[in-house]
Amino acid sequence: MNKNWCVVESGYDVNNHYKNETIFAVSNGFIGSRATFEEGYDGDMDKTIEGNFINGFYESEVIKYGEKGYGFPDVSQTMLNVPNAKGFEIYINHERCNIFTGNITDYKRVLDLKRGLVTRSYIWSKNALSVYVEIEKFASMTHKNKLALRLKVKPITPCEVKVISFIESKVQNDTPRTNARIDYGPYEPVLLEVKRNRLEMIHRTKHTGFDLITHLHHSLEGEYFEEDDRIGEIFYGHEITLDKVISYHASTDEDLSKLNRKDFSYDELKQAHLSYYQDFWNHADVSIEGDDDLQIGMRFNMFHLLQATGRDGKTSVGAKGLTGEGYEGHAFWDTEMYALPFFLYTKPEIAKSLLEFRYHTLDQARDRAKVMAVDGALYPWRTINGEEASPYFPAGTAQYHINADIAFAVWRYFEVTGDMDFMKIMGTEILVETARFWFSYGDYIDTKDGKFCINGVTGPDEYTAIVNNNFYTNSLAKENLINACKSLDLLAEEERTLLQNKLDISESEPSKWLHAADNMYIGYNKEKGLYPQDDAFFDKAKWDIENTPKEKFPLLDNYHPLMIYNKQVSKQADIVLAIFLLEEKFDLETIKKHYDYYEAVTVHESSLSFCIHSILASHIGYHDQAYDYFMKSARLDLDDVHNNTHAGIHMANLAGTWMCIVNGFGGMKIKQGNLHLDPVLPEKWDAYAFTMSFKGTTFKVTVKDQVSFEYLEGPGLDVHLYGKKVRIEC
Ligand code: BGC
Numbered sequence: 202m203n204k205n206w207c208v209v210e211s212g213y214d215v216n217n218h219y220k221n222e223t224i225f226a227v228s229n230g231f232i233g234s235r236a237t238f239e240e241g242y243d244g245d246m247d248k249t250i251e252g253n254f255i256n257g258f259y260e261s262e263v264i265k266y267g268e269k270g271y272g273f274p275d276v277s278q279t280m281l282n283v284p285n286a287k288g289f290e291i292y293i294n295h296e297r298c299n300i301f302t303g304n305i306t307d308y309k310r311v312l313d314l315k316r317g318l319v320t321r322s323y324i325w326s327k328n329a330l331s332v333y334v335e336i337e338k339f340a341s342m343t344h345k346n347k348l349a350l351r352l353k354v355k356p357i358t359p360c361e362v363k364v365i366s367f368i369e370s371k372v373q374n375d376t377p378r379t380n381a382r383i384d385y386g387p388y389e390p391v392l393l394e395v396k397r398n399r400l401e402m403i404h405r406t407k408h409t410g411f412d413l414i415t416h417l418h419h420s421l422e423g424e425y426f427e428e429d430d431r432i433g434e435i436f437y438g439h440e441i442t443l444d445k446v447i448s449y450h451a452s453t454d455e456d457l458s459k460l461n462r463k464d465f466s467y468d469e470l471k472q473a474h475l476s477y478y479q480d481f482w483n484h485a486d487v488s489i490e491g492d493d494d495l496q497i498g499m500r501f502n503m504f505h506l507l508q509a510t511g512r513d514g515k516t517s518v519g520a521k522g523l524t525g526e527g528y529e530g531h532a533f534w535d536t537e538m539y540a541l542p543f544f545l546y547t548k549p550e551i552a553k554s555l556l557e558f559r560y561h562t563l564d565q566a567r568d569r570a571k572v573m574a575v576d577g578a579l580y581p582w583r584t585i586n587g588e589e590a591s592p593y594f595p596a597g598t599a600q601y602h603i604n605a606d607i608a609f610a611v612w613r614y615f616e617v618t619g620d621m622d623f624m625k626i627m628g629t630e631i632l633v634e635t636a637r638f639w640f641s642y643g644d645y646i647d648t649k650d651g652k653f654c655i656n657g658v659t660g661p662d663e664y665t666a667i668v669n670n671n672f673y674t675n676s677l678a679k680e681n682l683i684n685a686c687k688s689l690d691l692l693a694e695e696e697r698t699l700l701q702n703k704l705d706i707s708e709s710e711p712s713k714w715l716h717a718a719d720n721m722y723i724g725y726n727k728e729k730g731l732y733p734q735d736d737a738f739f740d741k742a743k744w745d746i747e748n749t750p751k752e753k754f755p756l757l758d759n760y761h762p763l764m765i766y767n768k769q770v771s772k773q774a775d776i777v778l779a780i781f782l783l784e785e786k787f788d789l790e791t792i793k794k795h796y797d798y799y800e801a802v803t804v805h806e807s808s809l810s811f812c813i814h815s816i817l818a819s820h821i822g823y824h825d826q827a828y829d830y831f832m833k834s835a836r837l838d839l840d841d842v843h844n845n846t847h848a849g850i851h852m853a854n855l856a857g858t859w860m861c862i863v864n865g866f867g868g869m870k871i872k873q874g875n876l877h878l879d880p881v882l883p884e885k886w887d888a889y890a891f892t893m894s895f896k897g898t899t900f901k902v903t904v905k906d907q908v909s910f911e912y913l914e915g916p917g918l919d920v921h922l923y924g925k926k927v928r929i930e931c
Contacts, residue, residue, distance in 0.1 A: 204489075205496050206315040208839070213300055213308050219250055219272040219847035224501075224838065225312050225319050226524040226850075227338055228508040231256050231345035231516070232449055236310075237317065239287045239336055239350065240299040250375060250847065253283050254523045258413060259530065259585045260374075260406045264592050272572050274592060276408075278585040280519065280530020281857050284370040284402055284415040285931035286447040287338075289433075291354055292363040293330050298354075303327035314497075314504040317342060317478045318471075321667050324357065341470045342477035345513070348447040349470050355440050362441050365426075367433025368402055368417050374526060379926045400425075400432050412452040417463045420444035445469065454515060483913070484892055484899055485547035487862055491887040498836040499862070502855035505838070506543060509852050513549075514557035519585075521849025528849075530907060531583035531590060534603045534661075537610035538778075539809065542858045546863065546893040547891035549618050556614055559607050560627040562587025563634060570638055571600075577637025582603050585887035595666035595762070601642065604635040604678035609782065612684040616874050619896055626697055629688040633704055634713045636685035639678040643717060652722035658737065662754065662775035663807070664765045673779040680783070682718035686711045707805020731798055734776050740868035743802060744770035755806040771803040773810035781864075783874050793821045800826075808837055812857025816865035819881065828883050833860045863891055867902065877921040882905040895920075900929045 202211075210221060225236035236250035242249060261276040291298040300308065308323040322335040333355040341347040354362045400417045421443055423434030436443060444467035450460055485503055489496045509522025517532035518540050536555055544551040559580065561564075565587035566578035573579055581589035582597045591597025611628045614620065620628075643655040649670075655678055660671030689697055689711055700706070701849060724733050733739050744756075744765075753759045756770070777799050780787055787795075794816050805811055815830035835858045838846045863869045868879030868888065876895045880902070882888070888905040898915030902908065908922060910929045917930030 202311060202313070203315065205493060206500060208312040208314065208315060208497060209500055210310040211308070213305065215745060220841050221310070222250055222252070223524045223655075223756050223846050224310055224851055225321075226252075226508075227276075227317075227319055227340040227348070228254075228523040228532045229340035229342050229345055230508065230510045230518075230523075231454070232340050232348050233508075234287060234340060234348055235524060237287075238321075239289055239338075239352070240291050240334070241297075242289065243297060243299055243301045250525070251282065251372060251464050252525060253285050253287070253372070254280050254530065255413070255449055255451050255453075256511045256519075256523060256530075257281075257453045257585060258283065258411060259409065259453075260900045261408045266592065269652060270868055273594070274589050276792070277592075278375060278529065278531070278588070278590045280526065281760055282372045282374045282526070283407065283413055284404065285372055286368040286415050286417045287348070287350060287445070288369055289352060289364055289366040289443075289445075291352075291572065292365075293325070293327075293332055293354075293356075294360050295363075296327055296330065298325050298327075298332065298334065300325070310503075315478065315482060316475050317504070318509075326357075329358065330360050330364070332360065333357060339471065339474055340508070341474050342481075343473040344465060346448045346450055346469060347465065347470055348449070350445045350447075350468050351467055352441070352443045352445070354442075356476055359439070362438050364436045364441050364442060364443055365433060366419060366423070366445060368400055368415055368437065369431045370402055370404065370415075371430035373572075374657075400434070402432065404626045412457055414448070414450040414460070415458060416448040416450070418446045418448075420446075420467065454513070474839065481548065482842075485543075487859065487889070488892045489886055489889045491885060495641060495832075495835055498839055499858060501839055502858045503543070505850050506540060506852065506855040506859075507548075509850065509855075510540060510551055510555070511558065512541065512554050514554045514561060517555060517558045517584075518852060519779065519849075520852055525847070525849025527845070528583070529590070530585055532585070533583050533853075534600070535809065537606045538782075539853035539856040539860075542613070542864075543859045545614060545617050546869075547894065549614075549620075549894065552610075552614055553618075553623060556607075556611055556623070556631070557627065560631060567634065570634075570641075575638055576641035577639075578604070578631075578634035579638050580607055580635070590629045595659060595766075596663040599639070599657070599667055600661070600663075601655075601658050601669070602660060602674045602677060604638055605674065605681045608632050608635045608681035608684060609677055612680070612688075612841070613871070615688075616871055617895060621691070621722060622690060624688055626700070629685075629692065629700060630704065631708065632685040632688045633679065635698075635708075636682045639682055640717050641713055641920060643678070645720070646722070649722050650797045651720070653717040653720045654722045655708070660775050661778060661809075662734065662771040662773055664770050664772040665734065665738065665775075666762070666766050666806075668737060670724055671735045672723065672776045673734075675721050675723055676779045676783060679718045679721040682721075686715055714795065729798075732776060734771070734799070738769060741767065741769045742759040744768040744804075745775055746770070746802075746804060754804065756804060757806065766873075769802050770788075771799065773805065773807035774813035777797070777803075777817055778813045784820070784870060789821065792817065796821055796823075805833075808834075808843060808851040808854035809857065811837075812854065812861050815861045819861075819865040820868065824883065825883065827865060828885070831858070831883075834858045834861060862889065863893065867891060867904070869893075872921075874919070875921060877924075878902065878908070879923055880908050898929060 222235040233254040237249045253261040259278045268755040285840040303325040305322045310321040335353040337351045423436040510518040519530045521527040550577045566580045570579040598711045656669040660667045662672045673897040811830045811834040819827035870877045898918040899913040
């Protein structure tokens with residue numbers, strides 16, 4: 202076991218139980234499975250938050266509002282807890298064996314990040330009986346429908362072993378912090394199909410009418426049984442090694458009538474899975490010399506980010522990945538502004554599939570724009586299926602910046618990959634429809650010198666709602682409008698004509714977008730020499746952060762939203778994020794001034810905040826602060842900094858730590874389509890290295906006393922290192 206690649210739990214501690222169900226969860230972007238104990242809890246299921254999820258598979262409920270307004274979403278979307286096929290019961294000479302029923306020694310759980318495997322093992326003893334139990338598990342990275350487990354029960358003293366392995370359909374959601382709780386068993390069993398060594402259940406959701414096939418294949422022949430909500434097989438022996446290969450197939454993903462059932466052996470799947478991980482780390486690893494805890498934190502974050510993310514163009518990535526029910530499994534802007542950059546530079550095909558998801562849900566966004574009586578398309582603030590699912594509009598639908606975020610990601614994707622095929626249809630359509638939204642939603646306002654204003658929005662800072670001219674929103678909307686025009690210009694004449702006809706773009710329309718962009722209102726306060734976060738931000742008193750009692754944080758849990766909106770206080774990076782994204786446009790002094798001001802009014806009550814502050818602090822030479830913020834981000838889930846890791850990992854933050862290293866300490870920036878690096882070495886480290894790709898060239902950057910590059914693959918590339926051109930090639 203390589204200590205820099207493994208998260209280890211060496212001894213069971215009930216206090217870490219729920220957190221560790223998240224930490225040791227396995228997923229593959231499609232299936233997610235919390236690290237509950239497969240062999241059960243001696244009937245005491247209170248000790249677990251069982252969770253098996255399928256990306257994109259959800260149930261809907263009518264949302265109950267106190268007062269419902271026009272355009273509020275009617276129904277919820279809740280990622281469902283699907284039938285559990287992992288379970289088994291172990292009996293040693295008729296005694297139930299699990300970690301609560303005997304004397305446990307040598308307990309160990311290892312999450313092997315390098316190989317994508319979780320192994321849990323222990324020695325169980327009772328009444329002079331003793332056995333070794335080991336369970337290895339992974340969610341296949343190469344066969345997205347498959348989850349595989351290998352159970353070994355090895356007697357230490359002679360005994361009879363019995364294993365009952367099953368699929369259980371009695372599952373329920375336990376959605377925290379939502380008003381759309383699905384607290385009933387959401388399935389109608391439509392069919393139970395049973396074959397020898399081959400167990401299958403088919404279920405249909407009550408409201409959405411989706412079908413799900415749960416299929417279990419055992420490596421051994423057992424005795425079939427069927428009871429209440431379970432079907433399974435029973436195995437007997439003196440020593441048992443049993444492989445369980447579980448397949449989930451959902452009608453949200455494929456046509457189930459055409460399903461081609463193919464069984465793979467555990468070893469076949471494992472082999473392919475290990476190769477996938479090897480390739481992933483060859484393209485994505487970040488190493489840190491001089492701090493082992495951080496090293497693990499970094500790799501853990503990248504591992505979980507990869508696990509969390511849909512890769513089929515039909516699904517996105519939830520704010521909690523597939524590790525818990527927090528946020529009901531919804532995807533937010535976290536996808537484009539946090540997760541996507543990581544993939545863009547390590548596995549660009551995944552970045553593309555995330556954008557394809559947005560393309561495939563463009564029609565829902567067009568429909569939403571119609572509901573809102575605006576042109577173009579309006580993407581949902583939170584969603585699974587592409588429709589808006591945000592019931593609280595001030596910190597939901599009003600975050601129209603989601604449109605500009607997606608547009609920003611489309612353009613960045615093009616800059617970094619040069620993928621013209623994607624731009625020809627998908628990229629350009631997204632840019633055009635989102636630009637249309639801004640042009641239609643914004644207005645030229647007399648009292649603002651006739652400038653183009655975007656009023657009545659919420660920016661990224663959810664503690665300042667429904668404001669006029671949020672700096673972040675206006676700045677990114679401006680880019681959106683410009684890049685829509687640029688993308689049309691990229692097209693060959695014939696392609697452009699085709700698209701103009703398809704989207705009904707008149708000759709004069711792009712020039713209107715440009716005019717709005719050129720005249721975009723960006724407020725400036727001369728006295729302070731600062732851009733205000735929005736028109737009214739400086740007119741409010743500052744929240745007295747220092748004298749607010751500790752127990753009153755997080756503010757939203759302790760104050761009515763209006764009391765928070767009434768003051769100058771930011772939940773998370775807002776203007777600081779805009780400056781990071783558009784850094785080329787600002788000089789160092791301006792960046793510093795804005796960082797100083799806004800950092801002081803930010804409470805970081807979103808895990809999306811630390812990393813952005815770390816990056817900008819790094820760029821302005823605030824190295825201690827950069828490091829402090831990085832530390833807060835790097836082990837946020839491993840150390841349960843927000844005390845809510847049990848509800849799922851903080852997906853955006855996982856990606857944020859990668860940005861801290863590569864964009865922050867590594868100083869990676871794109872300027873006029875070129876790659877720039879200005880690395881600094883944090884004092885506490887001996888060295889660090891990261892691997893990344895740009896325009897098809899993959900290379901490793903090592904930062905020690907000096908910076909060195911190692912070419913790995915691709916056509917070769919010019920990189921600007923501290924402003925000087927360096928060629929990386931074979
Ligand atoms: C943040 C949002 C974020 C959401 C999901 C909220 O607390 O304020 O910016 O999109 O969490 O991660």
